[in-house]
Amino acid sequence: MGSIGALPLADWVNSGVDWLSQFTGFFNSITAFFQAIIDAIQWVFDLLPEWLFIIVILAFTYWIKRDQKKLGFMIFEALGLLLIWNLGFWRDMTQTLTLVLSSSLIAIVIGIPLGIWMAKSSKAEVVIKPILDFMQTLPAFVYLIPAVAFFGIGMVPGVLASVIFAMPPTVRMTNLGIRQVPEDLIEAADSFGSTSWQKLIGLQLPMAKNTIMSGVNQTMMLGLSMVVIASMIGALGLGTQVYFAVGRNDAGAGFAAGIAVVIVAIILDRITQSFNKTSH
Amino acid sequence: MTEKVKVTNLTKIFGKQIPQAKKLLSEGKDKKEILAQTGCTVGVNQANFTINEGELFVIMGLSGSGKSTIIRMINRLINSTDGDVEIDGQKVMQLSKEELRKLRQDKIGMVFQNFALFPHLTVLQNAEYGLALKKVDSSTQEKKAKEALDLVGLNGYDQQYPDQLSGGMQQRVGLARALANDAEILLMDEAFSALDPLYRKEMQDLLLQIQEKMHKTIIFIGHDLNEALKLGDRILIMRDGNIEQIGEPEEILTHPANDYVERFIEGVDRTRVLTASSVMTKAHVINIAKAGPRVALRRMRDNDISSIYVVDNENKFVGFADAHDVSDLIKQGSKDLRSVLKTDVPKTLADTPINDLINDISKTPIPYIVVDEEDHLQGIILRGAVLAAISGEEVNA
Structure with missing residues (x-):
């Protein structure tokens, strides 16, 4: 192999990145758009005092799990959130939530239509599937470098990195859910003369709802797993606390912030999971 | 008697080398030979028949005989390889996507072997399905759906979900869904085959009752000859994609066209049919x-x-x-x-x-x-x- 010499792959990528950097205006508008979403969510969280936030979360849990056992979980929620408040991580926690929710929101808005397209067109599936593999397995640091170049430092590149890493499950599960709708139901819908749009809205999406929701759940969890990495490029939140603790070699502080991440993760997970348990 | 459905030269070949298979078929080669030479399966081979308005027409055959393929070509869930189906003079295979949807919405209702009810909709919503697709106003939807549910004897189950009903009741919903639409043609694909014998007899009687009132054109697919003899005004017997015989029940029993039909009708309970x-x-x-x-x-x-x-x-x-x-x-x-x-x-x-x-x-x-x-x-x-x-x-x- 030595006789051929290394392919200048790195150079190609660099020149590609250089070429892209001429579209500053385009990247600036994307940044502004993402920033607006992030600011809006953060604004809502900042508006609520801590105690009211906890009550809202508990009430929401009570409503969403109205058919299920929920007392134990609600006690866990109350204690967990009080602990975060007590440890002084409240603002970090809401910033982390903002990061996760905005990246999940973007991932869902892009991911579900993409999944639908994949399910309807086998050609699209062939093209999109390897891209999804790429998004999930490419080490995050690799695209953080150009992300900073295009979107600067802060929440926006953090959200973007989370979207790239966390979107695939939503796309895959949407595709899977729609493809799993039994053939005879599709035939029935066709035999009564439904349009593809009527079939999608009236049959395929409702039937795929649970599968799609478990994809969304995974997307959120993956988004949460990105908070520490995102903090390296300036995304604020619990990740920043962990990152600082690592830098200071402070195991205790790192653990405390880590626990807060876990609490947020469990709350988000249980709430999104109960979306797909409500039958009929 | 008016011709409602006319099937001309209808052929379906499944597989990749369709032109070759078509050529072999026109040379009179049989299904096995064509499969061996081209890897294609002949589903239906040049079927010709007409169905009259108000007739209960039964298509019989063992599995793999092509009966389900034929019924799916009538409303073009499957495209034909050759030949056409005319419904009220309209050539189904020539219709545009839009015209085909209109035909399915207005004229044809279908009932499926495994019911194919929508599990996320209530019984009433299931019955309303065809009307909802047509964007009929919601009070008419409800009225017609309830009438249809009444007709099949499913009063008071409106708000149940399909999985809360027994198989026989589920198929009543399937029938109501097809009837609510006021379709002139009912396609029933092995509609009663998945039911227990007792429910099955009930449903057969129900279908005959409904037919007496409504005079639909019904195309019924089945593999049970006793059922066919009980229901059918005329019966078409298929084997390997070919039509073996078309005739009234008595005619088939008393004058089977060939050995195959004769073997087919062996063991049938003749006392019900013969007069x-x-x-x-x-x-x-x-x-x-x-x-x-x-x-x-x-x-x-x-x-x-x-x-x-x-x-x-x-x-x-x-x-x-x-x-x-x-x-x-x-x-x-x-x-x-x-x-x-x-x-x-x-x-x-x-x-x-x-x-x-x-x-x-x-x-x-x-x-x-x-x-x-x-x-x-x-x-x-x-x-x-x-x-x-x-x-x-x-x-x-």
């Missing part, structure tokens, strides 16, 4: 207005029989005479047959099913006579003929 007229034999008759005792006796001797049936000028049954009594009459010098006629003969109408007669026939020593509504003598039923008919032998000796 008195299909097992009766010709009676030896004399006209009382024209013939006296001597003629009667001669006729009996010539035909080697011991009694003879007597009718009047209009071929109405008057009685029957015994050879013994007639010869006594001749010795007495009387010329009037009437005095020795016996009239207490068991009598039945021509369209009575044998099932209803079989008990009495086996108990009565003298043959039943078969008459039409106006009492005209049609024939007589001999015990042996009944047994022969049930066992599937040729009757009209």
Whole structure:
């Protein structure tokens, strides 16, 4: 192999990145758009005092799990959130939530239509599937470098990195859910003369709802797993606390912030999971 | 009778090398050969038939015979390789996507083997489905859906979900969904095959009841011959994509077109289908207005029989005479047959099913006579003929 010499792959990528950097205006508008979403969510969280936030979360849990056992979980929620408040991580926690929710929101808005397209067109599936593999397995640091170049430092590149890493499950599960709708139901819908749009809205999406929701759940969890990495490029939140603790070699502080991440993760997970348990 | 559905030269080949397979098919090669040479499966081979308005038309065959493919080509869930289906003169295979949807929405309802109810919708919403697609206003939707549910005997289950119902009830919903639409044509794809025998019989009776009221054009797919004989106005028998025979139930039982159909109808419960007229034999008759005792006796001797049936000028049954009594009459010098006629003969109408007669026939020593509504003598039923008919032998000796 030595006789051929290394392919200048790195150079190609660099020149590609250089070429892209001429579209500053385009990247600036994307940044502004993402920033607006992030600011809006953060604004809502900042508006609520801590105690009211906890009550809202508990009430929401009570409503969403109205058919299920929920007392134990609600006690866990109350204690967990009080602990975060007590440890002084409240603002970090809401910033982390903002990061996760905005990246999940973007991932869902892009991911579900993409999944639908994949399910309807086998050609699209062939093209999109390897891209999804790429998004999930490419080490995050690799695209953080150009992300900073295009979107600067802060929440926006953090959200973007989370979207790239966390979107695939939503796309895959949407595709899977729609493809799993039994053939005879599709035939029935066709035999009564439904349009593809009527079939999608009236049959395929409702039937795929649970599968799609478990994809969304995974997307959120993956988004949460990105908070520490995102903090390296300036995304604020619990990740920043962990990152600082690592830098200071402070195991205790790192653990405390880590626990807060876990609490947020469990709350988000249980709430999104109960979306797909409500039958009929 | 108006032609509702006309199937012309309808052919379906599944596989990749369709042009070659088509060529082989036109050369008269059979399914196996074509499969071996091209890897293509012939689903339906040049089917031709018409279905009349208001007819309950049954397509029969074992699995793989192409019956499900045919029914799916009628509403073009499957495109044909060749040939066309005309519904009210409209060529289905030529329709645009939009026209096809319109046809399906307005004219055709379909009922599926495994019900294919939408599990996320209530019974009422399921029944409303076709109307909702047509964007009919919601009060009409509900009214028509409820009428249809009423018709299939599903009152008060509106708000249940399909998985809360038994199989038989689920298929009632399936039927209601097709009926609510006011479709003129019902396609029923093995609609009752997945049901328990008891539910199945109930559903068959229900379908016949509904048909009596609504006079839809129904195309019913099945593999149970007893079901086909019970339901069908006409039956089409398929094998390996070919049509073996089309005919009325009795015709198929009494005149199977070939060995395959004959084997197919073996073991069927004939008593339900065969009527008195299909097992009766010709009676030896004399006209009382024209013939006296001597003629009667001669006729009996010539035909080697011991009694003879007597009718009047209009071929109405008057009685029957015994050879013994007639010869006594001749010795007495009387010329009037009437005095020795016996009239207490068991009598039945021509369209009575044998099932209803079989008990009495086996108990009565003298043959039943078969008459039409106006009492005209049609024939007589001999015990042996009944047994022969049930066992599937040729009757009209």
